[in-house]
Amino acid sequence: MNTGNLYRLAVMGLALFFIVNPCLAQRAASAEDELAAIMARHQAIGLSVAVVKGGDIIYSHSFGWKDRERSEPLRAGDVFRIASISKSFVATGIMQLVDAGKLSLDDDVSHLIGFRVRNPAYPDSVITLRMILSHRSSISDKNGYFTLDALNPEKDAGWAKAYNDYAPGTDYQYCNLNFNLAGAILEKHSGQRFDRYIQRHILEPLGLYGGYNVDALDSTRFATLYTYDSKTDRFTPSPAAYQSRAEALKAYTPGYSTPLFSPTGGMKMPVNDLARYMIMHMHYGQAQGVRILSEESSRAMQTALTPKSGYGLALRTLNNLIRGKALTGHEGVAYGLYSAMYFQPDEQFGIVAITNGCNTGFTDDVINDFLHAVYNCLYRNFLL
Template sequence: MIRFLLLLLLPAMAVAQIEKAELAIQHLIDSGKAVGIAVAVVKENKLVYSQNFGYKQLESKTQLSNTDIFRIASISKSFSATAILQLVEARKLKLSDDVSELIGFRVRNPRYPDKVITLEHLLSHRSSINDRQGYFTLDAINPAKNPNADSCYNTYAPGEGYQYCNLNFNMIGTIIEKYSGERFDQYVKKHILDPLGLYGGYCIDSLDASRFATIYEYVNDTIGFRASPGAYAPRSEEIRNYTMGYSTPVFSPTGGMKISAIDLARYMMMHMNYGKSNRKRLISQKHSRLMQTPLSAQENYGLALEKTTRLITGKELVGHTGSAYGLYSAMFFDPAEKWGIVVISNGCTPRYAEGYNAVIRSVIEQLYAGIIKAD
């Protein structure tokens, strides 16, 4: 429907450019480089285009549709950061707070025991924490639970280096839960998804399973794609035995959001407009800008959002990527020019170009040329 409305409003030359982009994207499916690709495009601060290519379910050749939802992997981190900043604005937290005091056990790099690891350090991956002991449970870094917890820390001091770390954001999710008094998945639904009118969430059992797009991992050129059932493992037993303020990694605040491409684009518009969308302000302009501001020139990473000039030549974009279980996703936008692109593939070849998945990067380039640049 959105594609149909867009085509009615555009001149013939622009329609031809879009159709050229669509043929290029469809070729990625036909050539075996991707199972399915869902896209959504915002232009001039409006959601102008959405389309789906390929398959929701490869074995049955079920086509993708606009209502299908995906586990979007690490783009999920921006939802957790948004939630934290809401709690900061409610004066329940400060970005300078000591994580040890917030989480309830000692979080200190043993090489720098007097150096506080702060909430901001977690949000920016500057905590000196790594994923060496895993990140699916807080036991990994809790010294009372893991005698090897010291190996969760790098050799540099907190705030003096950068390493992307999933454990950082599973700890963030736990802190959200402890200081909001709401279970993590329910907090995000109530305070982020519902105000924007979006369908999605972190809890598998709370979502319509018929809407899940099966995720496929690319094994090799001979075998091709293989389904990854772990992507939507409900973890129902763990949830039944849930401990508030500790079991939070069950929901994967670091990567477990399930949402459609269209609704992710609507969420993206909130960040594009510095915390406000659909007449709803979720976070202040100040904190939204902070999320988008890199803390050092070396990594261009702010608080769960990064800046890049490596996707579209001559354009500085803000956003995040995701990859897990074979899925690849990207959400990038230009807050000044008010355009953005969401691309989600439920399985594509894992080759990279300029630091980004080559299939996802190609689709972004095609959509930019066919829609954003089109007159």
């Protein structure tokens, strides 16, 4: 099988189409040829995409391999670890508690988490919930982010290394520790374990399959993730992406051990379910007649607080993904996977695309060249 045919792999039943207009069939054929070429150019292992218009998924397709070693094709319904798009689920949960009057975005994080969270260079500057959700807290990942010990003065003598040298609220730096901290706050003030809160208050009301607890999901649906090594030009499977937490949960401390679930990047979900979640944000907090977030809170998430980055509260706005369109959403990179979920709320369209491994560069430091090409292909063929 030649390379072009390999990436055109579309065995009957692998793709899930939502064709509401007969002319979309012709567009789909054109798009699939172009996507096959893009995949071949970037040596992509697999690709799943969904295109949304209004409140509907108008096109969805899976290409390539779920598990290359087993020659197992990628199918509709297969589950990916979606990486940093996960941050938006944390912020959605936090904003639900804001809507309920249990939290305020201006609350002092120290009071919310139960230990002192202060930049040592600016000890009198309060670090707020709004700051950690917008990456304006001055907290960094320099001390690690897999445990809250990284910035807890009571646990780590080197806690001061977890901060940058600018005052909280004055600058932006993307930081995973912000969202592992936010996840712990969500858990502490909801009274529910983090993964269960997300399941009960976001996924179940919207009818979505997925979750942060790998042991609660069907492992046969997991798409293998592959890390590319440019030195050897080889792809290596990344089993750590779906590592069980069952043993570690035996010593779980609510409101502190939360990074175990990786609120910052550990959501696992199929592409079509992620697209339906995106529709909720595109419609400012509701989808299919179900409202899970107030319009005010949803708009707050989408409002950029740092113009240069376009970042709001776990959602950012990009102006260079599709020329002439301001798109809001988030992207992710982890274990070789690249993901993107971006939408245009005024024009009511959006695209989700995830690859479980490819060889790509970054032209603009946010969306890689592979996903950039995929987005523009889908936009031209289905949304113009």
